[in-house]
Amino acid sequence: MKTKYVDLIEQTYDFPQEEFALKDNQLFFHGIDLQALIHHYGAPLKFTYLPKISDNINRAKDWFSSAMKKNNYSGKYHYCYCTKSSHFKHVLNEALKNDIHIETSSAFDIDIVKHLKAEGKITDDTFVICNGFKRDQYVRNIADLVNGGHSNCLPVIDNYEELNLLTSATDKKFKIGIRIAAEEEPKFEFYTSRLGIGYKNIVPFFNKNIKDNDQVELKMLHFFINTGIRDTAYYWNELVKCLTLYINLKKVCPTLDSLNIGGGFPIKNSLAFEYDYQYMINEIINQIKNACDEAGVAVPHIFTEFGSFTVGESGGAIYEILYQKQQNDREKWNMINSSFITTMPDTWAINKRFVMLAINRWNEEYERVLLGGLTCDSDDYYNSEQHLNAIYLPKYKKDKPLYIGFFNTGAYQETIGGYGGLQHCLIPQPKHIIIQRDPDGEITTQVFSEQQTSQQLLSILGYTENKQETLINSVLASTQTLS
Known part of the structure; x- marks a missing residue:
């Protein structure tokens, strides 16, 4: 009987696919070892894989060139x-x-x-x-x-x-x-x-x-x-x-x-x-x-x-399952270490769905779950996927970390979510990294922004002073006094 997560994916879809592959029961995205990425940068984590942007632009150019040639x-x-x-x-x-x-x-x-x-x-x-x-x-x-x-x-x-x-x-x-x-x-x-x-x-x-x-x-x-x-x-x-x-x-x-x-x-x-x-x-x-x-x-x-076609498929988000809550005899809630409302606002604003896959533990048994975010808002959840309108993930085990990835999230999510500003329930914005390939094809990564700190959010809210703003205000006050 095939009860492993890898069996579910392979029976439901044509897998592996162009951007997704499995090596040692762990998910790779465009050849990127996502588990290694987590070990190095932690989770939650957002990333932008820049080569996919150029790839999609040139695909579209080729399609139009071919169509124009065909139709004279x-x-x-x-x-x-x-x-x-x-x-x-x-x-x-x-x-x-x-x-x-x-x-x-x-x-x-x-x-x-x-x-x-x-x-x-x-x-x-x-x-x-x-x-x-x-x-x-x-x-x-x-x-x-x-x-x-x-x-x-x-x-x-x-x-x-x-x-x-x-x-x-x-x-x-x-x-x-x-x-x-x-x-x-x-x-x-x-x-x-x-x-x-x-x-x-x-x-x-x-x-x-x-x-x-x-x-x-x-x-x-x-x-x-x-x-x-x-x-x-x-x-x-x-x-x-x-x-x-x-x-x-x-x-x-x-x-x-x-x-x-x-x-x-x-x-x-x-x-x-x-x-x-x-x-x-x-x-x-x-x-x-x-x-x-x-x-x-x-x-x-x-x-x-x-817009979305250009940049959407370059983005992704990675979360860790923190805990599982059994709310009744049928509903198991896997709680992520972030928030859907703040990091992927389209999931609740327009009920948008993204590609969602487990990153590790593919060779273990799966279960049906719901996914919940950290905020106290009842809309902070993600509970629908393409296979039978449910989410299936490797079984939660407290002593074995489980990571999940959402892919093709590169369009609109940061601007709609208010990048760099206040987040619902003050759940911090995750670390964001940029992934590129050098001329030799080697993958390189760099941190674009660190996870938001309490100090940053408190400064926006007015509880602590922004030193730069304080300096500007003091200069303006001095100028007004002199005039």
Whole structure:
């Protein structure tokens, strides 16, 4: 009778897989000995495996190149990274090694752009696609880029007032895009996205506000579906409507030459994950070409804005099972030495699921469990996995430590969780390490941030003084006294 954890995984999934392998009954991730990582750095632990970022970027580039060649598509492809998925410098530095462009969402994003330009990571030729609702500082920062000669800064108009705000902030000529307010899927709470301008209003908006405006050049139509790029009737229907609009707009606007199909490539959330990326891209490129050929207009250059797809599969989190609580005859709670709410907020905020596996003790019997976090919040748990809607782990033994890993957590979790700030119930943020490979293929690691300390949290709360802030305040007080 097969009752070991390794038996369960091998019977349930096709295992091992590209990134996961088993050696000496312990889990390896992209060739990384996770148990050795734990021995060296401890747990809880978060990590970012940087090579996966470049790997996914270049996979997407190859897919689009293949699709364009297959369909004899004359337009160019531009890969953009959505900074909101992870703003960390090590992430941007890795992504920008691959001749890509970026998409921003807010005023402070532009400060990151300026920093990257100063370091030579991007140039004036790098497309900076400025999405999001734009007011005040964001508009001023975009104008700074335009005034500084960043020829490929391209703000995407989200509402009718933004064009006037931007033209008032700079005297320079600049390029723009317009975002379509796509219809949401039928089961969504709203009929139309709050982002962008409605299909039927875009051509009239162009004719009235852009056509005779010498300061502005419309280059891009931006199309994004909230559910992502999926093989559904809803997605294809919205794409057809988008192409109809592009063609109608192109006929009155010769400068329009780019179509941004947004982001939304799914990433692996289970060992059973399946998605034919090449097929989807082939179909998208084919539909765009056919629609443009039939209408007698030139095909557009294609932009994508991949955030989660770029960085999601580079991240992971490791926890130790501290204790097991038998709450009734059926429910066993394995308590981790951290919190799901604070370290992986999407698990409770949007019920998101990640790949979850035991790291050690694969050759032992398994049991069905629930996973609980350390906070006193009833929502601090993770209790659903892909195999039979339950979690199975090697049996808890007090004298034999058990470690578990959550994988593909690299997008959004730090920013949504308030990285570097207060955490629910003051559960500290775990240590975070960066994993790279040197030119010889050897794995190297470095600590990006240590686990939060009590002193750091108390300082935020005002119980202890921040020495730097105290110095600044004393200098300001002295200046006021002298004046």
